Amino acid sequence: MSAFRLAVAATAVAATAVAATSLLGLPTAQAGLDHSGGTGPREAQVWVTTPDRAELMHQRAPVAFTDATPDGVTLDVDPSARMQRMDGFGASITDSSAAVLTGLAPARREAAMRSLFDPREGIGISFLRQPVGSSDFTAAAEHWTYDDVPAGQTDFGLRHFSIARDERQVLPLLRRARALNPHLTVMATPWSPPAWMKTTGSLVGGRLKDDPRYYRAYAEYLVRFVRAYAAAGVPVDYLTVQNEPQNRTPSGYPGTDMAVHQEVKVIEALGPMLRRASPRTKILAYDHNWATHPDDIAHTPPDESPETDYPYEVLASPAARWVAGTAYHCYAGDPSAMTTMHEAHPDKGVWFTECSGSHGPSDPPAQVFRDTLTWHARTITIGTTRNWAKSVVTWNIALDPSGGPHLGGCGTCSGLLTVAPDGAVTTNAEYYTIGHLSRFVRPGAVRVGSTSYGSTDWNGQVMDVAFRNPDGSTALVVHNENDDPRPFAVRVGGRSFSYTLPGGALATFTWR
The missing domain is CATH 3.20.20.80 (Glycosidases)
Incomplete structure (x- = not known):
């Protein structure tokens, strides 16, 4: 090439100014996921990286799913729509x-x-x-x-x-x-x-x-x-x-x-x-x-x-x-x-x-x-x-x-x-x-259905991709293409949460 x-x-x-060795000891990727029963997920774990390097795969506080009807841009995740199986x-x-x-x-x-x-x-x-x-x-x-x-x-x-x-x-x-x-x-x-x-x-x-x-x-x-x-x-x-x-x-x-x-x-x-x-x-x-x-x-x-x-x-x-x-x-x-x-x-x-x-x-x-x-x-x-x-x-x-x-x-x-x-x-x-x-x-893991508003040509919107892991957990990767913070909601079945990502940020949300 x-x-x-x-x-x-x-x-x-x-x-970046962050040594690779400093990543050792981070909480495990699946830590804190909800293992309870019920009709849907209770909370999502959140990891964020920002383009100003203020956050580098930083684990934020979890966000709770609710039964409220979301407003605005909503990323609907459909685990029943199954696409390709991932190798790695x-x-x-x-x-x-x-x-x-x-x-x-x-x-x-x-x-x-x-x-x-x-x-x-x-x-x-x-x-x-x-x-x-x-x-x-x-x-x-x-x-x-x-x-x-x-x-x-x-x-x-x-x-x-x-x-x-x-x-x-x-x-x-x-x-x-x-x-x-x-x-x-x-x-x-x-x-x-x-x-x-x-x-x-x-x-x-x-x-x-x-x-x-x-x-x-x-x-x-x-x-x-x-x-x-x-x-x-x-x-x-x-x-x-x-x-x-x-x-x-x-x-x-x-x-x-x-x-x-x-x-x-x-x-x-x-x-x-x-x-x-x-x-x-x-x-x-x-x-x-x-x-x-x-x-x-x-x-x-x-x-x-x-x-x-x-x-x-x-x-x-x-x-x-x-x-x-x-x-x-x-x-x-x-x-x-x-x-x-x-x-x-x-x-x-x-x-x-x-x-x-x-x-x-x-x-x-x-x-x-x-x-x-x-x-x-x-x-x-x-x-x-x-x-x-x-x-x-x-x-x-x-x-x-x-x-x-x-x-x-x-x-x-x-x-x-x-x-x-x-x-x-x-x-x-x-x-x-x-x-x-x-x-x-x-x-x-299998890619599952999710709505996405962004574009690889850059349109300033929120884009995402979702996966269902072999252990039943879900991972949703979201990118805010805009330079400004963007609010959005994530909905799975009848439950949802709202979130705002900083401009240009990349995030992963996980839940069961």
Whole structure:
């Protein structure tokens, strides 16, 4: 993902003054919920984050449900209207993230990991999307895959395949994350096949060689990765065959221009292999933007189609039988594309799998935090889930204060955490836009009906999304798009409560 694509998303992230470790010891997400009988909920617990950082997932006093008829804007929650089942919410432990987290003293690293993954003491991240090999976010001096050989050589037998590099930092963190949250879902995505499989002999740009031997070799490479990760204690639940396959001009980092017919051929080779080797691992198609980026269209070879209906073509192909659904990114288009996909293919799932924050080099921290919180709240936290996404995933889980280390690609990205050279760990706005979901909406929760007045285009109203957890509790995530406080009511059946959220605030309400 290159810097110019981040500008399209208009997102930003800044470190807050609140240390990640300070989140440990907060009341559990389900604490204080009503366990009594009766005809409806008695009270709702409330957590609020404000764009001025005055409140950061702050638990306020509970609010009581009453039998009064609400006035004004009313958010009606209908638990009987059931939509998609949620897999989880999170980010990526990239090679860069692993480097900065591993560089912490053991006690600080453990505190940071708990603040991220512990469902009781932290935000309970429940979904990770892991690069298969190098991405732009690597701490290495050069890009790499798990089967690199000298230029001019091939390795169809994958004799040189090894995940030893990941055992240095990435895999220990993944195993710790799974120990902290056993319900963690792991997705894997390659930025490039090994260079010996490509037309350019390079990880940066080019295409997979259009030859059955290479399609099979690449499929075997991906299966070998899945099996190796499972043996290392990190089973892979979802797999795509190429990150951003329409990004034809990656800026100094691994990428592959993979046309639809090539993705189809890879999946047709991969599907039977994967079913035999790892039945739990499902294939997702596409893993790119809601709409084809204008720059990708502009760089399409003159004799080829820009394939603006890429995921639909994959699902119309024979490879569709091996595909569980479609993965999307945020750098072009809008979340409604996922509803369009769901309506066209209701038998297939939709996952939202990447959106990084970024900012201008001279943007003041207060503006960066506010812009990130409000854009991500309406577009990613609520916008994706109201449009059938089964996951919400940002990008790096942690970076240094300069948005690195990185090798090519984005120079202004941010993670959920910022880890300073002196070991200070601070939280960024994305920590809260993910946390308002992950801390309260458990894997297996189902999105339920709720009225919403806001818009991902920003209309100054109140927008929301509601979920029913496996334990029977309800979580309602609400964002006030306006700069001024907005009153509203929440109604469940014949009971309701009234509330006022500060301008730009993001809140989660929970009840039984």
